[in-house]
Amino acid sequence: MSGSFALCGGRVFDGVGFLEGQALVVSNGRIEAIVAQADLSPSIERRDVAGSLLVPGFIDLQVNGGGGVLLNNQPDLDGIRTICSAHAAYGTTALLPTVITDTAEIRARAVEAGIAAYSQKVPGYLGLHLEGPHLSVARKGTHDPSLIRPLEQPDLSFLVEHAGRFGEALITLAPESVSPGYVTALVEAGYVVSLGHTNAKARDILPYVSAGASMATHLFNAMSQMENREPGLVGVALANGRLSCGLIADGFHVDPMVMQVALAAKKGPARIFLVTDAMSTIGTDEQGFLLNGREVFRRGGRLTLADGTLAGADIDMLSCVRFVHEHLGLSLADALNMASLYPAEAIGCATKGTLAVGMDADLLVLQEDLTLRATFIGGKCAYGEDFAKGVAA
Incomplete structure (x- = not known):
């Protein structure tokens, strides 16, 4: 040996x-x-x-930044290296740098950076998460509404052409901005399709699950809620055993009691797993940054736009694990699996998570x-x- x-x-x-x-x-x-x-x-x-x-090691499928770098602001190889290194200091051994809604040029540059990171085997780099721009303005969250648009044939051609070249591929889409046929085409090309930033009703969401969507992006946030006569994406995600769900466990994005209800209600085999939705602040003392030209403020563990809209999260994965273990009462085994095994299963990564x-x-x-x-x-x-x-x- x-x-x-x-x-x-x-x-x-x-x-x-x-x-x-x-x-x-x-x-x-x-x-x-x-x-x-x-x-x-x-x-x-x-x-x-x-x-x-x-x-x-922890696996984070939604990481916008870290170490002072936001992928949207620095979509290059050095930016990805910095993000991966910053999160390694908090136990994340594999992550998907995430580019949110932006121009076609920024997305293309992020994909080229991902190709370079994959070919050079950057430690901690797993692939990319493309969150937008094909979302719903009604549930935009912090995404710039002027950049949100439907997914059209040129977009599909670009995505299919680059599939498999930058590692694991996750894309967040809203049913309002894409057809079920395009979802099937993306899944067949190798993408994991996640539904999010949508105001769609359950009856309009289910065809996208049938088309191959297998995930819901940051459960409860920026999506249609579960009501007594309308399940929304929240209800579909919890009741459908095919949809894995990312969850931001910082105590700000989702109330702890709501987290407990969701964990008890989730139908398997798909699971709820932890994501950070972390921004550039992780591993730094910076008090703010710019996102699509808008100022984001760091205060009291929260990141917000000037109007108070949450703009990503100011938390690392180890802190998320501690939160669900200590505040939700999950066993240590369950808390650890939410950060390792369950995201590995959700993305289909067979060599990590255990x-x-x-x-x-x-x-x-x-x-x-x-x-x-x-x-x-x-x-x-x-x-x-x-x-x-x-x-x-």
Whole structure:
């Protein structure tokens, strides 16, 4: 096992349960074995995590920015590198940099940056999330209404042409701005289609689920709500076992009691998973930034436009995990899976989300109080303690 090492001395959460007395063997960027520490080869390098937790790395399918960079404002390779690095410091080992509604030029530049990041295997880069511009003005949220428009044949041609070139591909669309046939074409090309920023009624949403849409973007936010005689997208997403749902667990976007109701109500096999919807503020002390030429203010854990509209979130994934564990009463296993296994399932990524033989060695070393000690991406320390040398990475 030349070049291999074993993380020892901690508890392993493999995505199913907590394993005691086991060592995690990493080789060539993947998990080679999970074995009793007593059965390790005497020749293998051992790295002692001293009673910490070894858990799957977090996967964030909606990340607008981080480290002072907003993808819309810097749609290039360096911008993606900065965003991925910033979120690694909070336990995210795979993410989808997200470009929201903007000009066709900005989207094209973001796609070219994604192609470059994918080809160069930027640590933490998983693919892109294209959130808009094919949305509903009625549920625009912070998206610039002047840039929202229907999806037309030239857009479809562009998207299909670039499918598969920039990694995992997620696109948020509103039924008001796209036909079911176009949704099917995108799914067949390799996109995961998420419904969001829509005011559509349930009867108008269901054909899009039949056409292949498999996700709902930031549940409850910027979508038609569930009422006594109209389910809206909220009702469809909870009642339909084919729709996975992203959830921003910062306590501002969705009330904690509403989160608990949604988690209890969600029909499977699709699940509710955590997203941050993070902006450029993560990992910085900046107090504001510009989005489509409009000022966004950072105050008290919230990001808002001047009129008070929420403009993304000022939270990292580790904080989301803590929130659902501590404030919603979810077990630690469930909270961790909402940030790892469930988003991996939603995007169809078979090599991430759990700690099992053959999976990518994307993992975290956490203390029992959920303080992050280290982030490993592909078996390499991307943040925190280098247990091999005893120095910070």
